[in-house]
Amino acid sequence: MNVAIIGASGYTGLELIKILINHPKFNIAYIANSSGDINVKDLHPCLKNVINMDVSLANASEVAKVADLAFLALPHKTAMSFAKELLELGLKVIDLSADYRLELETYEKYYCEHLDKEHIKDAVYGLPEYFKEDIKTAKLIANPGCYPTASLLALLPFIDYIDTDAQIFIDAKSGVSGAGKNPSETTHYCQINDNVHAYNPFKHRHMPEIHEKVKILKGKDVSINFVPHLLPLTRGMLVSVFATLKDDIDVNEILNKAYKDCEFIRIREKPVDVKSVAGTNFCDLFVAKNGKALFVSSAIDNLLRGASSQAVVNANIICGYEEYEGIPKIAYVP
Structure with a gap:
């Protein structure tokens, strides 16, 4: 074609x-x-x-x-x-x-x-x-946008098990290529090298995209707090989701069941990293819990899978x- x-x-x-x-x-x-x-x-x-x-x-x-x-x-x-x-x-x-x-x-x-x-x-x-x-x-x-891709793939398997009266926090970090090719003050080498900063906390345009797709797919109007950060990397994205579970559940079983037939999802036994997905379409996922505290992390190449x-x-x-x-x-x- x-x-x-x-x-x-x-x-x-x-x-x-x-x-x-x-x-x-x-x-x-x-x-x-x-x-x-x-x-x-x-x-x-x-x-x-x-x-x-x-x-x-x-x-x-x-x-x-x-x-x-x-x-x-x-x-x-x-x-x-x-x-x-x-x-x-x-x-x-x-x-x-x-x-x-x-x-x-x-x-x-x-x-x-x-x-x-x-x-x-x-x-x-x-x-x-x-x-x-x-x-x-x-x-x-x-x-989809890069931030919503990484965030939704981490969050969606657990929506039915999350206490939706509690706040969901998404801490997202992206390489500089996510800002596009046109230079700006924040992406200038002297500013971003050896540096990291948050931008548009709770106001980023991708937050309503994440919220809307959760509501469409799961029928739940959850409270999502999204904070993106810019890293001194050329490419790569690391997203960490923090939420509260309703019950003590086997989070690894849920994650593996959700994506058991998915070509480009890899479930990791150790925390994910951006270098392992750079140049690929994979989304690597890791999950852990501490009692009812849930942590889900995802890594993608922002220019490719994103x-x-x-x-x-x-x-x-x-x-x-x-x-x-x-x-x-x-x-x-x-």
Whole structure:
């Protein structure tokens, strides 16, 4: 199947190219960004002698001539305008932005006015472990954010066993690539090197995404307190969930049962680390308890499982391929 990548300039766009170059079923037929007039090997020098393809100025009509599916690695608001055009032209769309992840009211509260109200109701949330059957028949996939991916995979197996009158705290830490390619004061080398800091505590846009999906999947309106931190790492994400159990239960049995048939979930017997998942689509999970105090930890590659490789898994599923086809499994270690 011919596919297009729209938004090739950023980190997630590059990761999509790297995965799709070697994919057994997908062929990259179109690469675009907001300017065009450059070859992909000049846009990303690491691709020299790997792929030789011109980068186009993004145009939905041109995409429809050569591709059947499009990946949108674009900022929110920009993505929805392209998605709307592509869907009307009959393409399948995997959107890596936030534009279709939330219900309309929640989206407009935390982001901006939605420009494609017609299609937002048709979007399927692309967390395969929980929405695989819906993904199979979808035309539009809302690829989850990196923080919600790691948080939900850790939290969801235990929602039915948690005291939902108590507060749930999520302590999340991300590598700097999660902030995107454009530099800022907080991501400047002199600021982030040998440093760590929290940002947007209790106010981060991914908090309502986590809350909403828990409510949809489990029917429970839980109190979630989400605090993200920025680490002096290029890539990787470590999320720690703290909650209170209703009863003394076997937490390892619950976690293993929840994910026993899941291709890209690994249950660890020791606390997880980001290096073991870097460069892969795996989510590594660890659970422990102290009486009724619950601790669940997850580790993912924020650019892959938190964005690009998860997007390709979703594309595999909606196209009827095996979800693991072409998906990276070997970590960048040592």
